[in-house]
Amino acid sequence: MKKYGKFGALVVVIVGTILWLATTGVGESKAYYKTIEEVGKMGGEAHIKRLRVAGDVEKGSISRKANVVEFTLEQEHRKLKVVYTGTDPLPDTFRDGAQALADGKMGPDGVFHANKIQAKCASKYEAKPGAKPGEQPSYPKQVS
Amino acid sequence: MENIGSLAILLAFCFAVYAIAGSVAGKLKQRPFLVLSAQRSVYVVWFLVTVASGILVYAFVTDDYRFSYVAGHSNRSMPTQYKVSALWGGQEGSLLFWSWLLSCYGMVAVFMNRRRHREFMPYTTAIIMCVQTFFLIFNAFVVSPFKMLAVGNLITAVPDGTGLHPSLQYPAMAIHPPMLYLGFVGFTIPFAFAMGSLITRQPGEAWIATTRRWTIVTWLFQSCGVTLGAAWAYDALGWGGYWAWDPVENASLLPWFSATAFLHSVMMQEKKGMMKVWNMVLIASTFFLCIFGTSLTRTGLVSSVHAFAQSTIGNYFVTFLAIGIAATVYLILDRLPYLKSEAPLESVVSRESSFLFNNLILLASSFAVLWGTLFPIISEAVSGEKISLDASWFNRLMIPIGLFLLFLTGVGPLFAWRRTSVESLRRNFMMPGIASVLLVGALMAAGMRHFYALISFGFCLFVALTILAEFYKGARAISAKNGMGFLAATVELTHRNTRRYGGYLIHMGIVLVFIGCSGAAFNRDITAEVTIGSSISLSPYTLKVADLKEGDNGNYLWHYAEVEVMKDGKQIDTLKPERRFYKANRTPLGQVAIRRRLNHDLYINFAASENQKATIQVYIFPLVNWIWIGVVVLVFGTLVALVPSKVKMQYVQTVVVEIGKKYATVEN
Numbered sequence: 001m002k003k004y005g006k007f008g009a010l011v012v013v014i015v016g017t018i019l020w021l022a023t024t025g026v027g028e029s030k031a032y033y034k035t036i037e038e039v040g041k042m043g044g045e046a047h048i049k050r051l052r053v054a055g056d057v058e059k060g061s062i063s064r065k066a067n068v069v070e071f072t073l074e075q076e077h078r079k080l081k082v083v084y085t086g087t088d089p090l091p092d093t094f095r096d097g098a099q100a101l102a103d104g105k106m107g108p109d110g111v112f113h114a115n116k117i118q119a120k121c122a123s124k125y126e127a128k129p130g131a132k133p134g135e136q137p138s139y140p141k142q143v144s
Numbered sequence: 145m146e147n148i149g150s151l152a153i154l155l156a157f158c159f160a161v162y163a164i165a166g167s168v169a170g171k172l173k174q175r176p177f178l179v180l181s182a183q184r185s186v187y188v189v190w191f192l193v194t195v196a197s198g199i200l201v202y203a204f205v206t207d208d209y210r211f212s213y214v215a216g217h218s219n220r221s222m223p224t225q226y227k228v229s230a231l232w233g234g235q236e237g238s239l240l241f242w243s244w245l246l247s248c249y250g251m252v253a254v255f256m257n258r259r260r261h262r263e264f265m266p267y268t269t270a271i272i273m274c275v276q277t278f279f280l281i282f283n284a285f286v287v288s289p290f291k292m293l294a295v296g297n298l299i300t301a302v303p304d305g306t307g308l309h310p311s312l313q314y315p316a317m318a319i320h321p322p323m324l325y326l327g328f329v330g331f332t333i334p335f336a337f338a339m340g341s342l343i344t345r346q347p348g349e350a351w352i353a354t355t356r357r358w359t360i361v362t363w364l365f366q367s368c369g370v371t372l373g374a375a376w377a378y379d380a381l382g383w384g385g386y387w388a389w390d391p392v393e394n395a396s397l398l399p400w401f402s403a404t405a406f407l408h409s410v411m412m413q414e415k416k417g418m419m420k421v422w423n424m425v426l427i428a429s430t431f432f433l434c435i436f437g438t439s440l441t442r443t444g445l446v447s448s449v450h451a452f453a454q455s456t457i458g459n460y461f462v463t464f465l466a467i468g469i470a471a472t473v474y475l476i477l478d479r480l481p482y483l484k485s486e487a488p489l490e491s492v493v494s495r496e497s498s499f500l501f502n503n504l505i506l507l508a509s510s511f512a513v514l515w516g517t518l519f520p521i522i523s524e525a526v527s528g529e530k531i532s533l534d535a536s537w538f539n540r541l542m543i544p545i546g547l548f549l550l551f552l553t554g555v556g557p558l559f560a561w562r563r564t565s566v567e568s569l570r571r572n573f574m575m576p577g578i579a580s581v582l583l584v585g586a587l588m589a590a591g592m593r594h595f596y597a598l599i600s601f602g603f604c605l606f607v608a609l610t611i612l613a614e615f616y617k618g619a620r621a622i623s624a625k626n627g628m629g630f631l632a633a634t635v636e637l638t639h640r641n642t643r644r645y646g647g648y649l650i651h652m653g654i655v656l657v658f659i660g661c662s663g664a665a666f667n668r669d670i671t672a673e674v675t676i677g678s679s680i681s682l683s684p685y686t687l688k689v690a691d692l693k694e695g696d697n698g699n700y701l702w703h704y705a706e707v708e709v710m711k712d713g714k715q716i717d718t719l720k721p722e723r724r725f726y727k728a729n730r731t732p733l734g735q736v737a738i739r740r741r742l743n744h745d746l747y748i749n750f751a752a753s754e755n756q757k758a759t760i761q762v763y764i765f766p767l768v769n770w771i772w773i774g775v776v777v778l779v780f781g782t783l784v785a786l787v788p789s790k791v792k793m794q795y796v797q798t799v800v801v802e803i804g805k806k807y808a809t810v811e812n
Contacts, residue, residue: 030537
């Protein structure tokens with residue numbers, strides 16, 4: 001049975017190392033998903049914790065200055081000013097009306113400082129029944 | 145047309161249900177004709193699903209914008225090949241495509257085994273058809289691709305469609321989903337064989353022998369699919385990365401891990417009759433992870449950059465997974481006595497134990513990635529707070545795991561079965577070990593301080609040398625015996641045991657992939673706002689912006705920068721990073737320019753432009769090409785492993801007297 005002891009010890013060492021890596025790594029890598037409303041209520045905590053805030057990019061709010069991009073996120077009529085200072089280029093899907101996910105911390109100036117932005121295209125015509133005329137072809141209703 | 149399509153799907157659903165009922169009833173009641181009719185309805189299902197898919201493809205190619213799916217994923221000015229690939233560009237179409245692939249696999253599997261494995265084939269057929277039925281439910285009732293556009297009750301076409309998402313209008317992206325799907329869907333077959341064998345309490349390893357090639361081919365498709373996805377991200381997204389640990393990317397990697405573990409541990413069962421339960425668990429996990437991956441991609445369970453529609457089909461997947469996993473667990477527990485191991489483990493330093501640890505590591509990786517991917521859901525359930533883990537967590541965990549796996553790749557194949565002597569360890573590992581230590585020392589002396597990169601390069605050399613030594617020793621023996629040239633002897637050696645040497649080639653491919661990934665530790669970049677005439681420098685290059693142009697080609701508007709690449713004061717290349725704006729779905733898309741070299745890639749992204757000013761990002765990615773080269777080697781190795789091994793020739797002089805049969809007869 002001695003050799004099974006050796007196997008057991010090796011397995012424990014390996015699994016233990018993996019668990020150790022997995023749990024100690026969480027601290028720096030975790031980000032809390034919050035709605036814009038929740039961010040407003042967090043108070044001081046919002047400046048410390050890393051947050052992920054999702055919302056739609058308000059139309060016409062994107063302004064680019066050199067390496068800094070500013071825009072406003074909108075979610076259920078609440079707005080959040082975001083400034084992006086990251087180095088990665090913004091995704092092509094990031095534009096007016098897109099769903100965006102900003103990753104960063106609240107700054108003391110009340111602006112959300114994001115260092116990463118993910119963006120999804122709003123799903124095509126299904127999701128946007130009220131698109132401006134002329135901007136997008138308007139579709140007849142679907143029937144099965 | 146659309147009616148025929150819908151009808152075909154509906155009929156396919158009926159036939160699939162019949163095939164399940166027919167084969168199970170036929171087997172239980174001992175009615176061969178019922179079993180036969182069930183088998184034939186598998187062919188019918190294939191025919192019907194093919195008709196339905198064909199109709200949808202036809203609608204795409206002929207611009208039939210009465211179909212709501214076609215109108216949403218195509219437009220007139222799109223090139224024809226992308227109109228065809230638009231079939232899997234969206235939810236409805238890709239689920240139909242899944243169904244179609246499964247029906248193809250199912251038909252081939254049933255046809256090839258129609259006269260074999262009488263005992264468990266009916267159950268295998270039934271299980272394949274259960275999965276088929278599950279997907280046909282989507283196609284027929286939940287997300288039918290044959291919905292039409294109408295005003296009131298009148299079916300009407302729209303003048304033009306909104307187009308396929310531009311980032312999908314890209315060659316690697318057109319074939320990435322089918323490859324991955326082939327890899328996902330294919331595991332249904334080995335799983336069905338395993339379960340069939342389990343249900344009927346088969347004593348032998350028939351299911352493994354029958355599905356060995358299926359598994360390897362499917363694994364190959366998965367590997368290609370994952371790589372194509374990475375290559376596409378690198379080429380098309382403009383940030384230069386190939387892997388970001390995004391949930392959808394992880395979804396494609398999970399079954400790959402467990403499938404790789406399975407491919408290794410079946411060898412234990414074939415050769416030693418060990419690890420039978422384990423193999424059942426692995427094939428079942430692989431299959432369910434494939435289904436889970438599909439559901440993650442298709443339902444938006446975890447938020448991801450991949451813009452797939454959120455939808456309600458998640459519940460169907462959860463139900464299917466729950467029932468499937470429960471049934472499998474019950475079956476395995478109930479049949480445990482039939483899965484007893486035939487040999488014990490003998491030594492920690494043996495081939496068996498290296499397989500065991502390989503399996504442990506691969507499964508741990510799979511579990512870790514799954515955990516990280518689902519962490520937002522788990523944390524929300526436990527603490528009420530939705531917390532996500534980003535790439536740094538995965539890297540912290542997966543880099544050491546990957547390196548350990550790389551190490552095992554080197555030592556595992558050289559351990560002897562049962563136990564390995566100290567003498568053979570010394571013989572096999574002394575030279576590669578010393579060489580690696582020297583390499584690491586040299587790299588450190590040259591100023592490299594990145595810990596993981598150093599370890600990785602050291603292990604890579606170690607593994608590469610052990611593999612080359614295997615080829616060299618074998619080939620030298622053959623060439624000494626037969627008087628062949630060394631190269632011919634290497635080919636002969638490989639041909640004699642294609643599984644073994646094909647496997648070594650695959651390992652070599654993995655080594656190259658690791659070398660390529662390690663290069664990422666030394667990436668450099670610079671971002672600059674430029675006008676015509678300005679220049680950027682990122683050593684060893686100086687980049688001069690020669691021109692900024694714009695125009696329109698119907699499908700999209702474009703502007704590009706013409707960048708002259710200078711090195712040591714001489715112009716060596718001209719790169720043209722471009723930015724496009726696709727009109728049909730009003731989406732911008734970057735087209736990066738890459739100068740690919742074996743030592744590093746020069747990568748230029750045209751990020752934005754305004755009033756004759758452009759923002760340009762320049763990156764240098766060392767060694768990244770070795771990833772793609774490594775995968776090509778891996779594909780080649782896999783193909784070698786699929787070639788049947790030549791029969792072992794025992795004598796020095798052998799004359800082939802007859803060729804054309806499966807095995808050539810040999811004579812002294």
